[in-house]
Each structure stands twice: as structure tokens, then as C-alpha cells.
Amino acid sequence: MNINIDHIKINYIMEGEGETILMLHGWGSNILPFQPLIKHLSSYYKVYALDMPGFGQSNEPSAAWTVDDYVEFIIKFVQEMKITSAILIGHSFGGECIIKLASHKTLPFQINKIILMGSAGIRRPKTxxxxxxxxxxxxxxxxxxxxxxxxxxxxxxxxxxxxxxxxxxxxxxxxxxxxxxxVVNEILDESYFTNIKPSTLLIWGENDTATPLIDGQYMEKTISDAGLVTIKNAGHYVFLDQAFTVHKVIDSFLNIKE
Structure with a gap:
């Protein structure tokens, strides 16, 4: 499906019924890698996933965007979909957007829970x-x-x-x-993590080199209600590398009973 937001054509999908889940992909990615997880979760929830501006089948913005620009766009998408509350799932850059979104002072919808998979947002000193x-x-x-x-x-x-x-x-x-x-030059200070109030699940591949496990460990310590699950034999795309295990971990967090 397509929708125009601020004159940008956006490709998105909506599957399932029930409580809303919004899924945000990583930089350079799109909806497609999420398909197995969408198929799984749409049996229990109404799942939205979109190609963010400049990725997949969505058009590029008219100017170079910052993380804040993407956050403001996500808010507009949620309003266009008339979503009043949602569980947020983000991978890599999508997770960074969620971290900033959760600190937004005038958020027009409620965040029920957060799932971050190999989330970006922490910049290490350069070698x-x-x-x-x-x-x-x-x-x-x-x-x-x-x-x-x-x-x-x-x-x-x-x-x-x-x-x-x-x-x-x-x-x-x-x-x-x-x-x-x-985006890569923006640094999220500790306050962004301490400001996150919803219950948060952190899922990390033990072999993640793009956003190393130490980042997940830091988030677990600084987010007040967070738990970290480390997945063996998995890298940055943990939800693809070990799909069955990740699905089970998410099911437990969301209290899904088959």
C-alpha cells in the first residue's frame, strides 16, 4: 500500500488485527527482511511496517534528513494511520528512532512496549x-x-x-x-536511555559487528525497565539469523500463547 505524507510517497503494509505493532527497519534496509516476523506477529496483532523515506519503495525526502526528521515523520505516519497506542519494534537505525521517539515530550500516541534488535544510537570513540x-x-x-x-x-x-x-x-x-x-554523527547522550519508561526488550546477536553486544549491555543498564537477550550464532540481522529463537523470545515478552 502507498500513502503520501508531506509529498513523499511511502510504501507500507498492514497485516492482522488487534493491538497495534509498528516495525521500523534499519538504515539501508526495508520491509522485506521483516517479512517472517510480520507473518508470525500478524496472527496475534495488527502489524504496520513501512519503507522509511529514501529506502525500499518509498521516495526520498527533498533534503538530507537528521534522526529528528525521521522521528517527526514516524509521528506523522502514526497519526495518518490513526494509531493511538502501539508496541514499537526497531532494528538498528529503526531502534535509534524509537529511542528518540520515546523521549519526545508531546508524543500524540502511547507506547505500550518497546523491542530493540541490534539498535543503533551509541557512538564509540574512533580508533x-x-x-x-x-x-x-x-x-x-x-x-x-x-x-x-x-x-x-x-x-x-x-x-x-x-x-x-x-x-x-x-x-x-x-x-x-x-x-x-x-545520522552517524549524532550522539545520543545517556538521558535518552534513562527517559525510556515502557518495558523494553533488547535482542542482540552475539556476533553483531555493526552494533556490538556491548551497546545492548549499556542499554540494559541505563533503561529502567529493560532486559537483554543475547542470541548465539547470530549477527546484526539477528531476527533472520535465528528467526525461531527470536520469535519465541518476543512471544514470551508479549505474553503470546499459541
Whole structure:
């Protein structure tokens, strides 16, 4: 299904009946990896999932967005769907949006429970190797932006940028790369986690390298009503790597009885 919000075409699905669950995917992802979990939960709940602006089949925003811009968009989506209360499930960047959403002072709907899977939101100090790589990239970008270089080699800057940075950065369009930089440079201080009041389930793959287990351990300590479940033999996409186990853990948290 499609809906237009602030002149942006948004692709979303709604399956099942009952209490509402809203699912938010990670950066560079979309609805599709959530399909097995949606199928499972829609037997007991009304499940909404959407391709956030710039991902999947949804259009890009007109400008580079910050995390706050995505949070405001999510609020508008919830209002368009006439959702008054919901359980929120977020993976990676979707989890970071939920963390900021939960601290929103004028939230027009109630958050019943929160499930964060390999959530983003914690930025670790950069290593010397990372700092050197960033410095090298900035110097290269500065050089290739010189007018003479752009005249002689018009595609050099784009080729250089497409080969630099993370996989998410390289795969993004020029506009979404700008958004990506804004998002990864934002740091959530401890207050965002201590402000979370709903009961929160943290699910982490023990082999997650994108958002390491130490991040989940930190969230468990700082969120007042949180429990962490570590899943063996699973990475960042824990809900795909060990789907059966993750489904059972979520069932227990939501008191689902088959």
C-alpha cells in the first residue's frame, strides 16, 4: 500500500488485527527482511511496517534528513494511520528512532512496549585507524573538488566517494549519503536511555559487528525497565539469523500463547 505524507510517497503494509505493532527497519534496509516476523506477529496483532523515506519503495525526502526528521515523520505516519497506542519494534537505525521517539515530550500516541534488535544510537570513540581513514578521505575530497580537477576529471569525485566509506554510504544516493553522515554523527547522550519508561526488550546477536553486544549491555543498564537477550550464532540481522529463537523470545515478552 502507498500513502503520501508531506509529498513523499511511502510504501507500507498492514497485516492482522488487534493491538497495534509498528516495525521500523534499519538504515539501508526495508520491509522485506521483516517479512517472517510480520507473518508470525500478524496472527496475534495488527502489524504496520513501512519503507522509511529514501529506502525500499518509498521516495526520498527533498533534503538530507537528521534522526529528528525521521522521528517527526514516524509521528506523522502514526497519526495518518490513526494509531493511538502501539508496541514499537526497531532494528538498528529503526531502534535509534524509537529511542528518540520515546523521549519526545508531546508524543500524540502511547507506547505500550518497546523491542530493540541490534539498535543503533551509541557512538564509540574512533580508533586511530578510523581517524586516519577519515582524514585521508577528507583530503582526497578537498583535492577532487578543486575546479581544475573537476574540469579535467569530472567523474573523479563521484568515483572516489562511491569507493569510500561504509557499505551503507557507498550504496546510497548522493542525497541519502548526506543524510547518512548527519545520522552517524549524532550522539545520543545517556538521558535518552534513562527517559525510556515502557518495558523494553533488547535482542542482540552475539556476533553483531555493526552494533556490538556491548551497546545492548549499556542499554540494559541505563533503561529502567529493560532486559537483554543475547542470541548465539547470530549477527546484526539477528531476527533472520535465528528467526525461531527470536520469535519465541518476543512471544514470551508479549505474553503470546499459541
Amino acid at each position: 586511530l585507524k578510523q581517524k586516519f581513514k577519515i582524514c585521508t578521505y577528507k583530503c582526497g575530497k578537498w583535492f577532487l573538488k578543486r575546479k581544475l580537477i573537476q574540469f579535467l576529471y569530472p567523474d573523479a569525485l563521484e568515483n572516489f566517494q562511491s569507493k569510500s566509506g561504509s557499505a551503507d554510504y557507498r550504496a546510497a544516493s548522493p542525497l541519502m549519503r548526506q543524510s547518512f553522515v548527519k
